[in-house]
Amino acid sequence: SNPPSEYIWFYNNSKIFSGQQYIISKVSRTQTGIYTCFAQNLLLKTSTKNSIILTVYYLPDGKVTCTVLAANNYKDIILSCLWEGGFPKAELRWVRSHEEENDIVSYSNVTKRKIGLDTPNNSSYSCLASHPVLKSDAICKTTVYSPYGNPRCFAMATKNHEFIMLSCNWEGGLPFVHLWWKDWENNLMANPKESVNMHVLNSNTNYSGKEFTCEANHPLLSSAKKCRFKLEAPALAAQRNTISVYEGSDVQLTCVLKKTYPTSEIIWYNN
Numbered sequence: 001s002n003p004p005s006e007y008i009w010f011y012n013n014s015k016i017f018s019g020q021q022y023i024i025s026k027v028s029r030t031q032t033g034i035y036t037c038f039a040q041n042l043l044l045k046t047s048t049k050n051s052i053i054l055t056v057y058y059l060p061d062g063k064v065t066c067t068v069l070a071a072n073n074y075k076d077i078i079l080s081c082l083w084e085g086g087f088p089k090a091e092l093r094w095v096r097s098h099e100e101e102n103d104i105v106s107y108s109n110v111t112k113r114k115i116g117l118d119t120p121n122n123s124s125y126s127c128l129a130s131h132p133v134l135k136s137d138a139i140c141k142t143t144v145y146s147p148y149g150n151p152r153c154f155a156m157a158t159k160n161h162e163f164i165m166l167s168c169n170w171e172g173g174l175p176f177v178h179l180w181w182k183d184w185e186n187n188l189m190a191n192p193k194e195s196v197n198m199h200v201l202n203s204n205t206n207y208s209g210k211e212f213t214c215e216a217n218h219p220l221l222s223s224a225k226k227c228r229f230k231l232e233a234p235a236l237a238a239q240r241n242t243i244s245v246y247e248g249s250d251v252q253l254t255c256v257l258k259k260t261y262p263t264s265e266i267i268w269y270n271n
């Protein structure tokens with residue numbers, strides 16, 4: 001224009017700057033929006049404007065995370081990869097080790113379901129995350145494996161023998177093992193828990209001779225593993241009921257715990 005025009009910049013309809021060139025240094029995501037350049041010539045009484053939509057890309061917060069869960073009654077594994085937020089949303093996909101599978105690409109959150117028994121022990125998977133801000137993909141890795149050994153279970157008396165605590169544990173594995181308790185009639189006593197399952201009973205002699213079973217399952221196992229014990233009220237046996245001795249000699253009185261579980265203490269009384 002001749003004579004030259006006056007330039008004004010607007011951001012989302014509010015005036016922010018006068019001049020032809022508006023420089024934003026270290027732009028932030030909050031500066032996203034519509035920038036309008038308005039040129040007016042007071043001498044010629046004319047004006048014109050043009051708008052620019054500015055988009056600012058940024059990464060999601062934190063890091064891409066991988067988790068493994070059991071599903072379908074501990075028969076399947078679900079690989080879950082998550083990286084929420086960012087603009088645009090991160091593009092995620094699961095790959096098996098380094099060989100690429102033609103797998104679904106999803107945004108912010110991608111899951112992959114596999115049948116546990118078809119999955120070899122120690123299978124590794126990677127989740128790749130791509131985003132315009134990243135030069136190369138971000139990655140998280142996870143290895144699916146069954147835990148070492150077997151579940152372990154035991155009973156313990158607590159708080160002046162008022163309660164009996166049934167304890168079952170089997171740590172390790174990914175996903176974690178699920179453990180639950182069953183009573184002597186095969187009824188479920190406590191719902192499945194991950195890695196450790198403690199169940200508390202009120203002490204009661206009716207439990208004597210009764211068997212308690214802890215069952216453990218993991219998608220990579222073909223069947224549940226078990227551990228079990230019987231609770232036993234203490235039963236004492238004395239070697240002899242009567243003992244006669246000469247005055248002045250030493251006497252040793254012995255009684256034997258025939259059975260007890262958990263442990264008992266033995267106390268002697270005189271009258």
Ligand SMILES: *[C@@H]1O[C@H](CO)[C@@H](O)[C@H](O)[C@H]1NC(C)=O
Nearest residue numbers: 011012013030031032033034
């Ligand atoms: C400006 O407008 C954009 C797009 O409508 C909006 O996302 C942004 O929050 C607005 N910014 C401010 C400071 O109002």
Ligand SMILES: *[C@@H]1O[C@H](CO)[C@@H](O)[C@H](O)[C@H]1NC(C)=O
Nearest residue numbers: 121122145146147148149172
């Ligand atoms: C699976 O691998 C883990 C870790 O290497 C090992 O501890 C576990 O015993 C393996 N399970 C079986 C069933 O071989």
